[in-house]
Amino acid sequence: MDIRLDGVSHSYGVTEVLRDVSLDIPSGKIVCIVGPSGCGKSTLLRVLGGLERPTAGNVLQLGQIPQDCLNPMTFIFQDFALLPWRTVRGNVSLVLEDHALPTKEMQSIIDDVLARTKLSDFADALPRQLSGGMKQRVAIARALAVNPAVMLMDEPLSALDSQTRELLMDDLIALWTRTPFTAVYVTHNLAEAVRLGHSIVVLSRRPGQVREIVHLDKPLAERGHGDPELEAHQRHLWGLMRDEAAAADAELLNV
């Protein structure tokens, strides 16, 4: 299933956040969205996931939704959004309980996603017992459980320290290499974008418009930490964003 954004604009009251964003998200690819802070990246993602109604324009799902998909557009949040009163297993089962699955099937889905995210040993732990990286892995497991057509990732690694971020990036790449999934990955971290993105959409400062789309052809599995080719891309992206980011920063000071 592909996703098409068709002339999406959004305003909060008099503040225009997004202006005429058109974008295609091809199936099986990771599209990264980068831009200066406050450029409407997260708003765009919320529009994509149906949590926000755009002021103008449409979000279209093209093609059939896969049969076994329980929740086509599935979010992974920056702050994990785990229920603190449920165990790891309980947090995953939460999103399956409304689907009237046979108990046995539900258990096997949970066991499978916990194994894929290397959480099997922590199934009965409560979120407060887990480190930030583990919490985000639970959130990833929860997202995988509903077999999403598109994963909507809202700065999923921004709340983590840099070592954990590296580890989780490797995990995400391994997950994608095993079974390619479609994802929209919002981040302000250019290093993450060039590591994970098949294409990188650069948004301008508010109101967010598409400035440039950079395509990266190198397979994800071959992209390493400190790859010179990726660093060149990263420099190019920073060149695009630098002035925008500075202007956005100054704008905030004027408010």
Add this chain to the structure above:
Amino acid sequence: MSETSPTDHMAQARAVPFRGGGFRPRARRGVGIFVFLALLLFAEWGTRTGFISALTLPRPSDVLQTFGELYQSGLLFKHLVPSLTRLVVGAAMGAAVGISVGVAIGLFSYVRAGLVPLVAAIFPIPKIALLPLFVIWFGIDEGSKYALIAFGTFTPTVVATYAAVDNVDRTLIRMGQSFGLSWWSIVRKIVLPGAMPGILSGLRISLAIAIILLVAAEMLGAEYGIGSYILEAGALYDLERLFAGVVILSVLGIITSALIGAVEKRVLRWRS
């Protein structure tokens, strides 16, 4: 800058003064009981030596003796059982309706707009002042007592509940919506457990108010009950019996507080 040798430095060495710590109360076992005992022993000593006159304060040992007589005559349970029934029935009604209305206020804009001013208007009314009205509405017997206690528990429960629902993490609710959870699932699995800490701490206050109102209700037209027992003792200036009654109320307060503590420990295990 003068050259100083390492030994000179050592001669001037001072430990960095510690200035952290504190502001973190910890459980200290037995201190509460110690304070109780100290006060009781002081009263006992004072009344025995005549430092405190018998009219000012009854002797704790006499109060204990009165309590023993009350127990032996079987009157204790004759007073306690109706009181406990009134407390349980009234508080349960008030808390149940209060939590339901509080959740509704927390969830629905129209209910909130309609009921928050009403609750604010009802809250400061001393419910005891309405007892005559309740007697007319619900009769002189149990009905009016239940109503008074229920009404008194209702308002603080409502306020605590809707504040607790307001405080539920919105990102968790958005998460539930993003996974396509039904409205009822979100309320049951996200909103209610999230509001539980606030609801329980509200209940602590509500139940203490329920005990106060229990006594007030029993002071009017009740043959048996701790309230009527205290009122009777007060009218006769029988300080020993008055204090025996007051002690029962205090114990009741401690028990309800401990019960809520136990529930909190069970339900809110995920927090600590």
